Amino acid sequence: MPTLNINLPEKKYPILIKKGMLNHIGEEIKKIYKNKKIAIVTDNNVEKIYGQRIKEQLRNDFEIKMIVVEPGEKSKSISVLQNVYEELLDFEITRGDLIMAFGGGVVGDLTGFAAATLLRGIPFIQVPTSLLAQIDSSVGGKVAVNLPKGKNLVGNFYHPKAVFIDPELLKTLDNRFFCDGMAEIIKYGCIRDQNLFDDLLNYTKEELFEHLEKIIYTCCHIKKSIVERDELDTGERMLLNFGHTLGHAVEKHYRYEKYTHGEAVAIGMYHITKKGEAMGITEKGTKNFIKEILCKYDLPYEMPPMDQEEIIKTIGLDKKNKGQYMNMVLIKKIGESFIEKIHRKDIEVLI
Ligand SMILES: NC(=O)c1ccc[n+]([C@@H]2O[C@H](COP(=O)([O-])OP(=O)(O)OC[C@H]3O[C@@H](n4cnc5c(N)ncnc54)[C@H](O)[C@@H]3O)[C@@H](O)[C@H]2O)c1
Incomplete structure (x- = not known):
């Protein structure tokens, strides 16, 4: 499987690229994560198409919770971020658990920022589903939300534990x-x-x-x-x-x-x-x-x-x-x- 490794002084992580990866994503996650809880943040469009499949992949080995936001840039806001925090806390997430960003760049940036800041940092993985997210936003550690005054004004550098890229998912992209x-x-x-x-x-x-x-x-x-x-x-x-x-x-x-x-x-x-x-x-x-x-x-x-x-x-x-x-x-x-x-x-x- 084509794999790249990001090597930074403070952080190293793999980027795995494979058609059909979603069908065995549980196996890949088990290699890097030993606990049970996974909070999956996604948007409505992605959830409708792939929600069932990802749940089936993970539910035998993990305790999962889906957090679904509206599609589009408006979800990269402080108010949506606050809802995400609350849902994560309702799930009683801890710093030993895992968050998954499952969607395009909007979900990736929002989830990454939530992961970077809640409880001073919870590990997360990127499972990008749009072309832009697969070639750009899921890699490099920039996470952010917008303010009324401009885009990406509140953000951080916070790298995922891994990036899992399945190009097959692009078949359903508009x-x-x-x-x-x-x-x-x-x-x-x-x-x-x-x-x-x-x-x-x-x-x-x-x-x-x-x-x-x-x-x-x-x-x-x-x-x-x-x-x-x-x-x-x-x-x-x-x-x-x-x-x-x-x-x-x-x-x-x-x-x-x-x-x-x-x-x-x-x-x-x-x-x-x-x-x-x-x-x-x-x-x-x-x-x-x-x-x-x-x-x-x-x-x-x-x-x-x-x-x-x-x-x-x-x-x-x-x-x-x-x-x-x-x-x-x-x-x-x-x-x-x-x-x-x-x-x-x-x-x-x-x-
Ligand atoms: N962090 C970074 O380094 C970085 C870099 C570039 C862009 N970005 C950010 O990325 C965001 C844009 O990302 P985007 O273009 O992915 O937008 P997006 O997340 O809004 O996704 C685009 C649309 O495609 C839908 N979608 C995603 N995957 C799908 C799939 N497999 N099948 C069907 N529909 C699917 C989404 O629901 C949405 O409607 C912007 O907020 C931008 O600021 C961040």
């Missing part, structure tokens, strides 16, 4: 969310891996599904190597934000309703590359490759009408951009990225 995850896969190609980018450009839909296990492995591998060198996001890890700075401004402007996260990142990646080319930083023609691949995966690329002042203000409020300089991620060419420190007064050239 196409829009699948494409959403594809935007982040394309991002990995842009910042680190030209072969991945070229493969994605050439695959037929059937080939893409056939190679999904390998693609997930490649993305997790890129994220693992970056996180191992810069766990706390003070340098290289910022490369993972390629397309995100402008993407966040687009998402926010449209109140997180019109564009999904991946769609907004797609627009951000194309736009910054177009600007990079115009400034002579990015190799000519790169933006056309990005446009081609985004169109192939039903992702937008054109910046929607937005006021430049507003974009600059939003970028300035981004928690990564305090001080005189802003960090913007650009690419030299497909597969080669770097962080450019730009003075606040010069930021217009990239917008």
Whole structure:
């Protein structure tokens, strides 16, 4: 089974990737967890499709409780977090027990934050079910909830005990969310891996599904190597934000309703590359490759009408951009990225 190991000074854990893994997840959990109680946090959509199956897998060996939240970003809130805490306490969970995040990035971030903070930390595992969660959010230890003032403003670095990835689960994912995850896969190609980018450009839909296990492995591998060198996001890890700075401004402007996260990142990646080319930083023609691949995966690329002042203000409020300089991620060419420190007064050239 393709396995990666995250090796950080304070924490080591495996990422296991295998089609059909959900059908023997109990066996995998028994290898890393010897107690009885498991609280499974999931959302309504995932529960409807997979709730019964996961219960059947676990109920002979463990005492389980399902905590089900509404699907979507609204569940990454303080009020939902409080309900999760209460349900965990009703289950009389202790620091010797286990919490499972079983869902997309929303469930992963919410559950991870609950696990990090309740009783000063309860071990948890990630069983990601969306493409975005399988290639990105379940790996790297960032957990958070949102505040009315912005996304992910209350959070922590808290790593799971293990990540169990079953690509078969993606068969039930809605196409829009699948494409959403594809935007982040394309991002990995842009910042680190030209072969991945070229493969994605050439695959037929059937080939893409056939190679999904390998693609997930490649993305997790890129994220693992970056996180191992810069766990706390003070340098290289910022490369993972390629397309995100402008993407966040687009998402926010449209109140997180019109564009999904991946769609907004797609627009951000194309736009910054177009600007990079115009400034002579990015190799000519790169933006056309990005446009081609985004169109192939039903992702937008054109910046929607937005006021430049507003974009600059939003970028300035981004928690990564305090001080005189802003960090913007650009690419030299497909597969080669770097962080450019730009003075606040010069930021217009990239917008
Ligand atoms: N922690 C990190 O490092 C990190 C990185 C990137 C994004 N994120 C966060 O991830 C979140 C977005 O994650 P997401 O895109 O997975 O959204 P999500 O969790 O809302 O899932 C998307 C939708 O797919 C449904 N779904 C999930 N798995 C399914 C399956 N197998 N079959 C059918 N439906 C399924 C969900 O119910 C939901 O409706 C955002 O909050 C973002 O901030 C975190």
